[in-house]
Structures are given as C-alpha cells and as structure tokens.
Amino acid sequence: MKRFLVLTKAMTLMHLRNRSTLFWNLAFPVFLLVIYSQIFGTMDVGGTGFMTWVVPGIIVLNILAFGLISSGTMMVNMREKGVLRRLQASPMPAGQLVGSYLLVNVLIALSQSTIIVVFAALVFKIPLTLTGTLLALPMMMLGILTFVALGQMISGVAATAGTAVAIGQILNFSQMFITDMIMPMEFMPAWIQKVAPYLPAYAMVQLVRPPLVDGNLCGDLWLNLLVTAGYAIVAGLFAARLFRWAPRT
C-alpha cells in the first residue's frame, strides 16, 4: 500500500511540474469563459443565462482535452524514455501501476474542474446548489474515467508522444463545437444534430449540465449513462489490450 502511495505522489508531482499542459488545461477554459461572457453574456439558452449554460460545457471540454491529450501523453513519454520498461522489471505489480496512474489522472482532472467551477461561481455568479454539485460529481467522475480510457487507447495506438497528441487533438476539436458543449445544438445543421448524440462528449454534457444548472438529474439519464459507460468499457478494453511496456521496435 505504501509503495502505491509513493508512486502516486511521484506521478502527481510529475504531472504538476509539466507546466505547459497545465497551462493549456486551465488557461484555455478560463480564456473561453471570458471571451464568451463578452460575446454571448446577455444571451439566453432555453431559459437559462448563457454563462450558466456554458460553464458545465466548459468543464466537460476541460475533461475532454485532459483525457484525450494530457493523460495519455505522460504514459507515452514514460514508455518512450524507457521508464515503463524499468517499472516492468521491478517487483511492482502492473495492476498497482495502472491503478496509481488512473488515480493521479482522476485527482488532477477533478481539481481542474473544481477550479473552473469556483472561478465561474465567483466571477460570473453562476447559481450553484449543493444537491446539484453533489449530483454532478459522480457524472464528472464517470466522464473523467471515460476520456482517460480513450486517452489510454490513443496512447496504445500511437507510436510516439507527438502522434498521441495529434490524434488526441483531432478527437478533441472534432467534438468541441458540435456536441452542445459550448455552442447550443439548435445552431447546428440537421445532419450534425442527428450524429452528435452518439458521441461521448454529447452524452457527458447531457449528464453534467442539468445538475449544475438547476439541480436536477438529466432527462434521458439511462440512455446517456449507457452511451458514456459503453465508450468507457470499450476504450478500457482496447487500452488494456494495446498496452505496451516498451516502444514497438
């Protein structure tokens, strides 16, 4: 147990010291929030103020980017440097290593989401309720696990860190604007409105938004839970199958 904690602490420090990803992960959402408040601040979306509506979307955006890009990159880096090989030769069980890695990712993603929520609540006066936040938390956890699993799947497929980032960015940007996160679905063309509900980001937004906006659970709860969990399980299986200790020669 103690060795699990030592490793978790070490990987957390590694993540936090990697300043560039941290900057993008926090600065970008905050930047978006500020810009959007200037452009759309006075608009209304389906009865709620725009900022209230967009903040959950920004949180999901952050989790999306973190999961697809940042979380996979550290693993790929460790693999490229030969660190994973060294860990493989140590008596630490692989399960503990993966568990520790997941825990670090979850902790960092959660703290980033918290920072965004607090920032939004203080600056844009988003109305938050206690029940709403408590309901949103497990949804966010599920989302974090889903996108981290997707990120790990990418890192299993990608040969180098550069490739992993590229694939992650493609998946990130392709979902960013069309899944009702920061741009309301009503503005999208019909074909996107048909396709988007099958994307994991869409399902996640539907799960996270209602608790944070008005304290209720999502309408199509089971459908969206199924979609998200489905992605998580499939991605997790692929990630486990594709996991390599050493780069492919």
Added chain:
Amino acid sequence: MVSRYQKRISGPLLDRIDIHIEVPRVEYEKLSDERLGEPSAAIRKRVEAARFERTRMLANANLCPCKGGAEGGAGPLPAGRRSSWTPGHGSEVLHGIPEIYPLALYIGPVPLYDRVTRNLLKLNSGREEESKMHAKDQPVNIVIQVDRLSATYGRGANVVEALRDVSLEIQAGEIFGLLGPNGAGKTTLLSCVEGLHKPARGTARVGGVDVSAEPTAAQHKLGIQLQHAALLDDLTVAELVQVYAALYEVYLSADQISSLLNRFGVSEKHNKLARRLSGGQRQRLALALAVASDPEIVLLDEPTSALDPHARRGVWGIIRELHSEGRTIVITTHAMEEAEALCGRVAIIDSGRVVACDTPARLIAGLDTSPVLKTSLDAPLDQVQSLPGVHSTHYSGQYLEIETSQPQATLAALQGLALQLGRSIGDVMLRQPNLEDVFLKLTGKQLNA
C-alpha cells in the same frame, strides 16, 4: 553500506580484516614478480589506499593491527589508549608502531599476498603465509543460474535468434562480465534474467527462484540499470531515489537518501530535477538508483559506454566499492579494458552464444601468444632473434615486430644492440595480449569492428 563493514568486524572475522582489490593481470604479475618491473603508479596508489582504508576501519572499531601479531590480525587497544589515527598518505602509524598486515590481491577467486608484505612477514615471523589461501575453503554459492537459455525476437518469417543455448553460473560476490560486440545478445540475456523477456527455451534462476515461474520474487533480489538510463525527468533526484527504492518495498528516510546520493557524488543535486543533470551525473544517479533498494545482486547494462575516460574510472571505482560490500555484480560491456579492469570472470558472447567463460588471466594465458614489442630500428633480423626472450621477429612495413616472452629484458638488450650498431631506436610500443585477441581467436571477428 556501513552495516556490512560492521558485520565483518564484529563477526567471526573479528581479528582479521582483509581488503581485496582487483588489478589488471599485467600489474598483478608485476606485484608478484619483481623481474617484470615496477607496478604502475596508479596501482601503487590503490594499494596504498586499500591499506589506508583497512587501518581506518580498524581504528573506527578501536582495534589495532599491532596486537594481532605477524598473521596480521588485530586486537583491542591497550587499556587507556585511543587510536591516534590521522589521515595522511603512505604508511600509517598507530601509536608509535608501523602497522604491517596482509593485503590480499587477487584476480578471480584465488588470493595471493602482496610480495612486499610477504617479505616483511617473513622477517617478522619466519613463516610462510602463502599457504593461507582462505578463499579456496569457502563453498561456492551460485546466485544466478542460466540453463540452456534460448531467446528469440519477432514472429513467423522474421524470427531472430538472440540467444542460443546459453548456460552460465554466476557465483556470489564476484564481478562477472559479459563481453561481446553490439548485437551479441548481452542485453537480451540480462532481459531474460530480469524477467523482461520470455525465453523460448531454458530457464534462468535468480537466488534459486525461477524467473519465469515467480518473476516478482526474483526481481526483488535484483538491482538493475538498463542500457538507456531511464530517468523520470520531472522528478528531483531525491524523489527518484525514494520512488525507485519504494518499488522494491524499501522505504528510505531522508538521511539514507542523502548518504546514498553523497556516496555517488550527486548530493549537491539533491533537489534538482533530473532533467538538469549532466551525462556523467545521470550515469552516477542511475547507478545509485540501481542500488537504492540495497540489492544483493546488481545487473548493469553497459554502465560506462557513454562516458569519457575520466568519468569511466569514477564509475569503475564505485562498482568496485559496491563489490567490496559483498554484492554480486554482473556487467555488460563491449570494451575489453573494462572487462580486464573490473571482472573476476568474463563470459565472451558472440551471436547469441557463450564462446568462453573464465577469468581474464586464464583466457589470455590460453591464447599462448607472447607480448609483441614493436619498434622502428634498422637491425639485421638474425641479431634481433638472438636477443634474450625473443620467439620470433619480422619486419612489418618500417616497423620491427618482436614476439618475446620477456619484453623488459629484450628491450634492454635491444638498446644495447642499437648502441652497438650505431643506430637509434625510434618508436617503441609494447602490446600485451588482451581479451580482444582472445575474442578474435575464438570467433574470427574483431570485438570492436
């Protein structure tokens, strides 16, 4: 580290503390036989340093070599006296009596006493100490056993045989070398022992534990350094030590981490990120990480290949120190000097097979070649042939090559001949047979192409 010394002082070896240092074969020969000349200054310095170290250990344990008599033991100080040892160079004097004690110098498992000390002992006791070769009495303990190991890479048509039917036995407490060119299979062999690569056939055992059957138990006994020293760049040096030790369930306190880093000469980088270390510092840190969990067996893959000669010797010093603590060390190298300088026994590997396994001295002796004296002197061959010790001689280009079993005597006579002929000797090169020659003879290939 300190605990191992103390174990030796307070155990059955209370009255005997020997320091073993290993020297290249050539120097060893000189130390044993005065006719071969004076040992080099470097070797003399190391002998002095070893003596120094032994005296210091005795002083720290409040023992005095003067009380042990001619056998070179040690006993408690006279009542009321404290050891008045002060650091210095040359022979140490403990409360007025120059200390004399046996120093075991050896290559491989057979120790012999230093001739200087031997002579002094003869003066003192009139007894022959040479019969006391205590290492022979100790039973041989095998820590790593490789039995008919074969390993492959790739699948189907692209299968590459990295190891073919390799069998080795590595004994406790020795420095064992795997010498071979790049691609010979040294790293693959270590990977199989470390549990990183699954062999196609055969077994590898570490401390009696089958690596394939119980990899975790086997890995616990090993300290390893992979060929490409993999460091987590975003952690500080101290954090790295903590993590690498924790992987083996060894939890080090801040003091222990400090003393480990101090020992390996990276303590001033204690709180610096690993990415800021220079090449030599990274290498020393990698060594420190390999022993952070205090393993009995240490496997080092090419520990000095990326270093300049000065840093190389520093690492050799550390390896010898680790060895003197009783650890078994296995090194991979493609440099003959490293194998000759460090290893008690060497296995020569080529194309996945072990072509020879013995001490460097015996491997070279098995060559049955003599040293070659090469000089630019214009002299008739029959006159050169008649010089003392000369086996054969011929001209190779403008150089005269002389195979001789007594290079010093031949050289002296050669100078006389030159004087007699009224000519001058230009370049002189003396080439002793070495492991590269052994490799060439056994495989027909150059060790370093």
